[in-house]
Amino acid sequence: MSSSSTSALEIEIFQYTDAHQSDFIENLKEWVAVESNSVQPDLRKEVVRMMALAADRLAALGATVNLVNLGSHQLPDGQDLPLPPVILGELGKDPQNPTICFYGHVDVQPAKKEDGWNTDPYTLTEIDGNLYGRGATDNKGPVLAWINAMETFRALKLAMPVNFRFVIEGMEEVGSLGLENLLEEENQCFFSDVDYFVISDNLWLSNKKPALTYGSRGNACFFVEVECGSKDLHSGTFGGIIHEPLMDLITLLDSLVDPTGCIQIPGIYDSVAALREEERKLYKSIEFDLEEHKNNSGVKKFIFGTNEEILLHLWRYPSLSIHGIEGAFHEPGIKTVTPAKVIGKFSIRQVPHMDLLVVKQQVVEHLKAVFSKRNSPNKLKVSKPLGSKPWLADVNDLSYKAARRAIKTVFGEDPDFIRDGSTVPVARMFQTITQKSVMMLPIGAADDGEHSQNEKISRHNYIKGTKLFAAFFLEISKLHRHLHETSHTETNN
Ligand SMILES: Cn1cncc1C[C@H](NC(=O)CCN)C(=O)O
Ligand SMILES: [Zn+2]
Ligand SMILES: [Zn+2]
Missing domain, CATH: 3.30.70.360 (Alpha-Beta Plaits)
Known part of the structure; x- marks a missing residue:
């Protein structure tokens, strides 16, 4: 197996990423400036504008972008309101390459300065290495990090190691209205050649240690x-x-x-499901700082006092x-x-x-x-x-192996394998409908404050997240090609 040392290609990519940090942050600033709040009906037009911005960015990369109309939905007061379109994008059809479908959302939770923000929620503001703004971590930052990674390959005139598919929506924060139907309709079409789904819409368990997520409630x-x-x-x-x-x-x-x-x-x-002994052991080995978690929450005391009990009650x-x-x-x-x-x-x-x-x-x-x-x-x-429904992945999937290697390369340490107590309904939908592998690959830290006041992503996580995604493209490509060649040889024998 290949060593975990950084290749010349990776070094070139990482240098480019470092050199273009301010451009990448500028992109995020532009997205955060759009108040794409999907909760409030009078801001729906901003969600629609945000979808158009995201579509333009993908198109600029050379992707074929389809803005799919989902019709309308009824508000509690009986009024009909059009749903924002869903972006289905594609770039690359090389049969040698694995096809990765990335899911993300560009709608955000409501935020007002008066809620207790220290800065304007729609003006991305850097303070002490943190980029504050609504949507910075949930989910505009991670979506852009993925796009930045693709952009890096393009700018360096490197061959794309994977084929890209995109599902970008604007109604995640209110329950992904209309999305499940679309996935079912497109299962035999748009999704037919997808090998792996990747979602980056959750956080690490720790403020510092990277994680890979294999389940959500x-x-x-x-x-x-x-x-x-x-x-x-x-x-x-x-x-x-x-x-x-x-x-x-x-x-x-x-x-x-x-x-x-x-x-x-x-x-x-x-x-x-009954708790297996191996599972309990796994929980013991996770580096989880109870005090840090308590500090992130701002409360004085949790109901449970041990790591194991806390994780069991959050995940299990x-x-x-x-x-x-x-x-x-x-x-x-x-x-x-x-x-x-x-x-x-x-x-x-x-x-x-x-x-x-x-x-x-x-x-x-x-x-x-x-x-x-x-x-x-x-x-x-x-x-x-x-x-x-809850979602649980098979951590033996190739994408987990690739992500683990990419994390080791970029962060210099192995990730914690974690579950998430919150819900990313689309993970289970992809899994059930397409029967393909689904992985959640977070880049935000536990203290990013999703849905809360002063939401942020750190510059460090945003830039390393961009590198992580680029390294992941290379790793999954290598592993997938290797698997393909091996199975091919076996069939011939
Ligand atoms: C809207 N909704 C109602 N039930 C569940 C949800 C989704 C919501 N999802 C997130 O917060 C994503 C976290 N990365 C949640 O888990 O509450
Ligand atoms: Zn989200
Ligand atoms: Zn959210």
């Missing part, structure tokens, strides 16, 4: 609605004589998880989170109202081998049972507006 989102009538009521006139919906709802929400984090829904843990077990209550008075000050209708929002992270339909049934039955004990005349409704 799914998520089942629930709405639980309690309604007493058509209008809000004065609590002085009706308080004390009615069954208040918010009281019902708070009881319902309170019944979901006990203070030790254990989900109280009967049967919910029944189908969770389901968890239930309560996100909010629609219709509850939440503004500052006093308002002596009794809301007529309130909707509790919570979600349950899914792990193998949980089944979304079974989970929904268990949730509904549990909530009904708790509600019935209150003898409330109010109307209870439970729905599951969104559900995605």
Whole structure:
């Protein structure tokens, strides 16, 4: 096997990358400046503009770019809103080369300076080696790092070692609306010659140590609605004589998880895959700094005190989170109202081998049972507006081997093999629909603050991420060609 020392070609590529850092950062600055917030309907036009910018950049590399129209979707108020197009791009059709499909998204979470940002979220600002801006790490930085890596090959007039395919979307932050249908439709067409999928839309486990991700949890989102009538009521006139919906709802929400984090829904843990001893050992060997993780979170104490328990509960077990209550008075000050209708929002992270339909049934039955004990005349409704399954990769896939080597070359150390507690629904979709290999190759650090105030990617990670992707192209190309030649010889014998 080849040594892990850096080749002359890699040195040339890395030197180019270093020399063009400011160009690459300028590209990111231009993308971050677009407020492509997919959550807020009035900013949808910015998402569409962002898709066009991304398409232009791919086209400038010589890629064939198709902006696929996904139609429209309905907002909660019944209004129809067009979905942004999805980019399907391709560059290269050399049958000797592996075909890598890269997925990324260029929509972002909402951000306002007043939320507590130290800098304007849409002006990429470098402070102490960190590039601050909404989307810097989630996911504009990694998408551009991949493009920068391709650009480097082009600028140096090097042959592309792989064939590229792209799926770039603009609705990831709201659940990748319409994407699954498109993947199914294109499975026999656009995706037919893809060998490996690569997603770079998650973070390392540590602030410093690179990682390769082989699993992510799914998520089942629930709405639980309690309604007493058509209008809000004065609590002085009706308080004390009615069954208040918010009281019902708070009881319902309170019944979901006990203070030790254990989900109280009967049967919910029944189908969770049993923990194997090798797996437990694997978790022990991961360099995970509990204190660092706590600092990143800003909280004082976690429910669990050991690395193993923390990782198990983030990756391996389901968890239930309560996100909010629609219709509850939440503004500052006093308002002596009794809301007529309130909707509790919570979600349950899914792990193998949980089944979304079974989970929904268990949730509904549990909530009904708790509600019935209150003898409330109010109307209870439970729905599951969104559900995605967990994803687990085979770490023996060639792409993992290639990525591991590339990480060793660029970062000088082996990556931690990690799972992710959050959900990248498209990973499981690619896997289920195409039956091809899917890998998550993060370049952002654990303290990047995805979805949070002061989101950043460090200059170091952005530039090394660019090098990593370039090195990955070379490694996967070598391994894939080698495998191809070997199997070819065997067939001939
Ligand atoms: C919108 N949604 C509802 N259920 C799950 C999600 C996706 C969301 N995904 C991420 O944050 C990606 C992290 N790299 C999450 O895990 O909450
Ligand atoms: Zn993302
Ligand atoms: Zn996100």
